[in-house]
Amino acid sequence: MTKDSQRAKHVAVIMDGNGRWAKRKMLPRAMGHRQGVEAVRKLVRSVEGMGIECLTLYAFSSENWKRPDEEVDDLMNLMRKFIKSDLPEFIANDVRLKIIGDWRGLAPDIVAMLDDALEQTSKGKNTLAVALNYGAQDEIVRAAKQAAASGDITADTLSANLDTADLPPLDLLIRTSGEVRLSNFLLWQCAYAEMSFVDVLWPDFTPEHLQAELDNFADRERRFGGR
Numbered sequence: 001m002t003k004d005s006q007r008a009k010h011v012a013v014i015m016d017g018n019g020r021w022a023k024r025k026m027l028p029r030a031m032g033h034r035q036g037v038e039a040v041r042k043l044v045r046s047v048e049g050m051g052i053e054c055l056t057l058y059a060f061s062s063e064n065w066k067r068p069d070e071e072v073d074d075l076m077n078l079m080r081k082f083i084k085s086d087l088p089e090f091i092a093n094d095v096r097l098k099i100i101g102d103w104r105g106l107a108p109d110i111v112a113m114l115d116d117a118l119e120q121t122s123k124g125k126n127t128l129a130v131a132l133n134y135g136a137q138d139e140i141v142r143a144a145k146q147a148a149a150s151g152d153i154t155a156d157t158l159s160a161n162l163d164t165a166d167l168p169p170l171d172l173l174i175r176t177s178g179e180v181r182l183s184n185f186l187l188w189q190c191a192y193a194e195m196s197f198v199d200v201l202w203p204d205f206t207p208e209h210l211q212a213e214l215d216n217f218a219d220r221e222r223r224f225g226g227r
């Protein structure tokens with residue numbers, strides 16, 4: 001297989017380690033999340049040059065509501081600020097925003113901002129998919145219900161009803177911070193994805209780290225169950 005055919009078109013990231021980053025620097029957790037947004041921004045700016053067509057980021061899981069109210073508020077406020085400040089750049093750079101998860105359950109002002117951002121970026125070329133109020137088991141249950149309603153439950157009909165139905169197949173999943181688990185992220189889509197668990201805390205993760213993972217991916221032999 002040539003390196004070109006091994007290019008990762010769809011990369012997903014579990015951005016873990018904001019809290020530990022802040023703790024190591026004796027800063028409040030909120031600073032870790034804030035620095036995490038900076039890492040997001042740098043990565044989004046760099047992916048086009050790396051040939052990535054879709055970057056999917058796990059920003060807020062359906063389990064993250066269990067965190068203290070103050071931290072949930074911080075994360076929601078960061079989301080508001082991020083959309084507001086970076087939307088013009090998405091439009092200018094032809095980035096299509098997509099949201100996966102049960103995001104319509106978020107605060108009404110965030111839902112309105114996202115609806116507007118989705119509309120304004122709908123013609124973009126490369127996709128930034130952000131998982132918000134996302135849980136993979138919930139996504140699969142919702143997709144299974146829709147497939148069942150059509151009377152035809154197969155792997156294909158279920159896939160076609162997932163939130164990611166219009167995205168390329170997932171090539172590479174990266175989790176930062178050294179933890180080795182999926183935490184209810186893209187469980188179905190990971191069936192044949194390559195995985196990298198990187199020992200770098202999310203706020204310290206740079207485009208150079210991503211490029212190293214892409215180089216590593218290019219050399220992996222993917223068999224999809226064959227030999």
Ligand code: FPP
Pocket residue numbers: 015016017018019020021033034036037040057058059060064075078079082130202
């Ligand atoms: C995990 O770190 C990170 C999160 C739960 C949230 C990720 C969110 C961001 C990077 C910022 C918002 C994103 C966007 C797109 C605006 P943790 O707090 O679990 O870290 P820890 O395990 O070290 O405590």
